[in-house]
Amino acid sequence: xxxxxxxxxxxxxxxxxxxxxxxxxxxxxxxxxxxxxxxxxxxxxxxxxxxxxxxxxxxxxxxxxxxxxxxxxxxxxxxxxxxxxxxxxxxxxxxxxxxxxxxxxxxxxxxxxxxxxxxxxxxxxxxxxxxxxxxxxxxxxxxxxxxxxxxxxxxxxxxxxxxxxxxxxxxxxxxxxxxxxxxxxxxxxxxxxxxxxxxxxxxxxxxxxxxxxxxxxxxxxxxxxxxxxxxxxxxxxxxxxxxxxxxxxx
DNA sequence: AAAGTGGTCAACCGCTGCGAG
DNA sequence: GCTCGCAGCGGTTGACCACTT
Numbered sequence: 001x002x003x004x005x006x007x008x009x010x011x012x013x014x015x016x017x018x019x020x021x022x023x024x025x026x027x028x029x030x031x032x033x034x035x036x037x038x039x040x041x042x043x044x045x046x047x048x049x050x051x052x053x054x055x056x057x058x059x060x061x062x063x064x065x066x067x068x069x070x071x072x073x074x075x076x077x078x079x080x081x082x083x084x085x086x087x088x089x090x091x092x093x094x095x096x097x098x099x100x101x102x103x104x105x106x107x108x109x110x111x112x113x114x115x116x117x118x119x120x121x122x123x124x125x126x127x128x129x130x131x132x133x134x135x136x137x138x139x140x141x142x143x144x145x146x147x148x149x150x151x152x153x154x155x156x157x158x159x160x161x162x163x164x165x166x167x168x169x170x171x172x173x174x175x176x177x178x179x180x181x182x183x184x185x186x187x188x189x190x191x192x193x194x195x196x197x198x199x200x201x202x203x204x205x206x207x208x209x210x211x212x213x214x215x216x217x218x219x220x221x222x223x224x225x226x227x228x229x230x231x232x233x234x235x236x237x238x239x240x241x242x243x244x245x246x247x248x249x250x
Numbered sequence: 251a252a253a254g255t256g257g258t259c260a261a262c263c264g265c266t267g268c269g270a271g
Numbered sequence: 272g273c274t275c276g277c278a279g280c281g282g283t284t285g286a287c288c289a290c291t292t
Contacts, residue, residue: 016260016286037278054278055261090280105281106259 013047017056021046025053026061059100066098070107078104079112 013021028044034057037050046053059065070078074096081092089101089108096104 014262038276051263051278052261058279059260087281101280102260109282110258 011047012049012052014052017048017060021048022056022061025057029057029061055102059102064098065100070099074099075107075112075115078108079116082108082112082116 017025024044024046028040028046032043034040034054037054040046040050041048041053044053048056077096078092081095085091087105089105093099093101093104
């Protein structure tokens, strides 16, 4: 049997995703969910195959993804789980909330494998080269949590995205921008999360977002709530800042 | 300062499993 | 029971970045 290619090769874009494409994908999934990945890019107006969209969402754009260095505890868990399960990255990822199979696979191949190959030694707490606090999507989730408490449904994500973009590079800017961002989120309401993460589909994410998760699981969340410390989100905002005009058109 | 080297990680490719018809 | 189409998974690649010489 000759299988059809996963997507029509001609005319489809490959390679790194642009901020514009990210916004289109987020915007579409926010409004429509993702019932059919193959049809999604066409409906969203993206020149990508469905697999690429799914991968981008699952590994990078999902708001419950936890970014930054793996903690020694997480690394120990991966080593133990790998010893039990082998290369079942998706199963291992399901045991580590906020981590993706791709990320776990990468960290295994880059250093955990070597550590296990030699004599296993627990690693000290990771410290970034700049001494900066590790970034985490917990910043983002807590902001959303704050907003959802105040929420009333209404605005489209594009308006919120605009607000985020307005806040781009806020370090050094006045606090009114952050205030505006939070206002925008609060106006958007809870529908974003209920639409994107239907009950049951995202096990753990609702607890994660509602603050019901195991406190030890996300132990550094509280200490990292300061967005000024987040190099990741600063980068996202900086990238997005270039797209103000684009988002206004959405 | 420039070139070389190694590490990291996002993304692609191809295969498998599963459900619908 | 078989075929088909889809989502998901794991292996691999290659661009980018940081570090070393």
